[in-house]
Every structure is written in structure tokens, then in C-alpha cells.
Amino acid sequence: MSQQRFNHELMDFLAVSPTPFHAVREMARRLTDAGFQPRPEADAWRLEPGGRYFTTRNDSSIIAWIVPARATLPESGFRMVGAHTDSPCLKVKPQPESHRNGYLQLGVEVYGGALLNPWFDRDLSMAGRVSYLDRDGLIAHRLVDFEQPVAVIPSLAIHLDREANENRAINAQTHLPPVLGRQGKGFDLKTLLRQRLEADAGAKVGRVLDHELVLYDTQPPALVGLAREFIASARLDNLLSCFVGLRALLNAEGDTGALLVCNDHEEVGSTTAAGARGPMLTQMLERLLPAPEDRNRALSRSTLISVDNAHGVHPNFADRHDGNHGPLLNGGPVIKINANQRYASNSETAAVFRRLAADEGVPVQTFVVRSDVACGSTIGPLAAAETGVRTVDVGVPQWAMHSVRELAGAADAFNLSRVLRRFFAAARQEESG
Numbered sequence: 001m002s003q004q005r006f007n008h009e010l011m012d013f014l015a016v017s018p019t020p021f022h023a024v025r026e027m028a029r030r031l032t033d034a035g036f037q038p039r040p041e042a043d044a045w046r047l048e049p050g051g052r053y054f055t056t057r058n059d060s061s062i063i064a065w066i067v068p069a070r071a072t073l074p075e076s077g078f079r080m081v082g083a084h085t086d087s088p089c090l091k092v093k094p095q096p097e098s099h100r101n102g103y104l105q106l107g108v109e110v111y112g113g114a115l116l117n118p119w120f121d122r123d124l125s126m127a128g129r130v131s132y133l134d135r136d137g138l139i140a141h142r143l144v145d146f147e148q149p150v151a152v153i154p155s156l157a158i159h160l161d162r163e164a165n166e167n168r169a170i171n172a173q174t175h176l177p178p179v180l181g182r183q184g185k186g187f188d189l190k191t192l193l194r195q196r197l198e199a200d201a202g203a204k205v206g207r208v209l210d211h212e213l214v215l216y217d218t219q220p221p222a223l224v225g226l227a228r229e230f231i232a233s234a235r236l237d238n239l240l241s242c243f244v245g246l247r248a249l250l251n252a253e254g255d256t257g258a259l260l261v262c263n264d265h266e267e268v269g270s271t272t273a274a275g276a277r278g279p280m281l282t283q284m285l286e287r288l289l290p291a292p293e294d295r296n297r298a299l300s301r302s303t304l305i306s307v308d309n310a311h312g313v314h315p316n317f318a319d320r321h322d323g324n325h326g327p328l329l330n331g332g333p334v335i336k337i338n339a340n341q342r343y344a345s346n347s348e349t350a351a352v353f354r355r356l357a358a359d360e361g362v363p364v365q366t367f368v369v370r371s372d373v374a375c376g377s378t379i380g381p382l383a384a385a386e387t388g389v390r391t392v393d394v395g396v397p398q399w400a401m402h403s404v405r406e407l408a409g410a411a412d413a414f415n416l417s418r419v420l421r422r423f424f425a426a427a428r429q430e431e432s433g
Helices: 004-014 020-035 189-200 234-251 279-286 292-300 347-360 379-385 412-425
Strands: 050-058 061-066 077-085 089-100 103-111 124-134 139-145 180-183 205-215 221-224 230-234 257-263 302-307 333-337 364-368 390-395 397-399 406-409
Touching: 004 061, 004 221, 004 230, 004 234, 004 302, 004 412, 020 061, 020 124, 020 234, 020 257, 061 279, 061 292, 077 234, 077 379, 077 412, 103 124, 124 189, 124 279, 139 189, 139 257, 189 205, 189 390, 230 234, 234 257, 234 302, 234 406, 234 412, 279 379, 302 412, 333 347, 347 390, 347 412, 379 390, 379 406, 406 412
Parallel strands: 077 257, 077 302, 302 390, 333 364
Antiparallel strands: 050 061, 061 257, 089 103, 089 205, 103 180, 124 139, 124 205, 221 230, 230 406, 333 390, 397 406
């Protein structure tokens, strides 16, 4: 696949994935089209050698895997890629309706560590999951996406806030509620959701019970720059990594177990049933290998590449980086290292990734945070602690992380996909010494 085609597929994936629910639905669709079979967690599983399967939890986390055709898992282990499906955003409150000065607004709360300034003056839509009673009195769940702009968070004019450019503090409670229009006080969000479900999906909705909705920017992904060398989009952190891992898995061959895990809730700590600090991956591995001896043997032969975007050096803020560790956009994927284990990389696992990249002719960069700055983290240390699998943290460099619109290099995701494809396809390298 060419880089151009890859990037257009990536942008298509980003565009149809405004929430983790939509991202997992799209990943499940692509897996199904490629011959992977769903295995719901509540069902008894029957797995065949060479089989390709996937399972989901909460509609927002997904694990897909390939069983070796000839070798057994205790002999081959798993080659794993991990990412996360969630991004910082504005989440609609359960009872959000507000009427102030003749305007209809919605109450929102901040999900994750979002950059808030870029949310102002954007054409916002709304999407998520709705739970309702159908006409038979049964609880059902459907995804909804309004697609068109339905809300805006207008800035206050500079004339009324002369210090806005020097000293602007955002109050999440009072400054962020979006404006939906000049509607009467009879507006009810649940009624609107019922109407939307019946119009879009033909669902027979008796009563909407609850919802998990977020706002999102409707500006579509784009290639930008004089040479179109950057990708601009919402949710690059971390749906870009989910897509890269998915494309690599779909092309996986060979006789080593291959696995992709994409967890929800990384941006809020991962301590949920569907998060990386939760039991989803370990429970799945226990079902594949019920005998502890077999499972431990397989895990000892396994490697996890945790993929989450890295901080590219910003030309206007270069001093925020360690001088020797400022990754450049389009300079290649980044190995992320932290002495305090905020990243799971070590010399052993970094060497594995460097060799794979060298075999593909892909350059590799390194990120280490400044020694006087707190370091973020990923699902890598969490998954490593839960499973004992040796892990390396990598990602493509990007700017504007956690903004409503982020920027990455157009060559980096494609090159990372080449490395991950080789990771899934290559025979296991035995260490010497």
C-alpha cells in the first residue's frame, strides 16, 4: 500500500470515529470484512489453529488476535500491539439542559487533560451511545452521531476582555457550556435523542434511559503544508495508533500468535473494566490458555509494542524539550524512555524495535522528557505490570497533543505501520548470550 493511500484510509477512519464507541465499531467492521470472527465475552469460545477472532468490552475496547496455524501458543508466544481508543474531550452531563438569557445550552464536563482554548469558536457536533427501552420494554443500546454542527462555544470579544491574550483562565463550569440555539424551555435532550434514533436507525424507542455523549469538531481531517506533509485532525492521540495497529494485524502472517488490544479510558487513568489497568486482557489470555503453566510460558515468549503518540519538538517552544531528545515530525517513529518507568521501554525491548525498523529502512528517534518536567505515561507500563510481558513504548511525534485538532507527520504513521507489519510477520528472534 502506498503512503498516500494509507493516509487517506487513516483520515477516513478518523472521520467516522468521533467517539471510542464509533472507533471500536469501525474496527470491528474492518476486522469482520477481513475474515475475523467475533467472539462475545458472554459466549463459550471455540478457537481453531490459524483462526482470526476479536472481542469487545463496553463497546469501547477491543482485542483482536490470530491463533498460530502450526505452533502452539506456549511455543510461539504472542506478538502484541497496544493502543487506546479515547481522547480528551467535552462530555455532555446527564441532565445538561440549561436556559440562560434566552439561549439553550448544554452542561459539559472535561474528560481527560484537554487543552481547552482550541474548543472555542469551533463547529461542534455530538455523538456517543444511547441506552433506551424499546417498545417491548427491553433495554437496548445504539450509537448516535449528529454529524452536522449543532453547537458552538463562542469566545468573548476582545473588547470585553482586554487581557484575554495575556491572562486568560478558563472556568470549565461557566465558560464551556456550548450554545445550541434560541429554543424554548421545553427542550429535552432525551426527546431529541429518541427522535434521532427513530429517524436514523429506525429504532422503536419507548423511552431514552441514559446516554454517553461527547462534543467533537466537525472539521474533517486534512493533509496540510506546502508539500502536504502533515496530517491535521482531531483524535490523532490515539486513534492514529489504533489504525496503524489494525492495518498491521490485518496483514499479519506467519506462525506466531498476533494480538491487538485497544483499551478505553487511558486519558483518565485506565482503572476501569475496559481500561488497561482493568482485567480485560488478562481475562482474555486466561481463556486462550487456561493452564497457568502454558500461559506463563507463552507470556515469557511474548513482546508488546505499546503505541501512543509522542511529543514532537515544537519550533516555537524548543526549550520545552531535552536538547538531545527532540523528535521531529516526519523523522520516524519514536521510542519513549523514562527512568521512573512512566514508559515501559528498556534496552532489551528498544533493541527489538530498532532492529525491526532497521530491517524496514525506517529511521527511529528517541524521546526523553526534560529532567525538570513531569512525564506522562501510556498503557505500556500498565499492561506490562498486569501480564509480565516485555514491553516497549513507541509512537509517532505530534504537535498540539490533547487539542481539539492535532498535527502529525504524513510519513510517520505509514513508516510505523511498516515496522509493526514486520513485527507481526517476522519469525521470533532468539537472543544470544
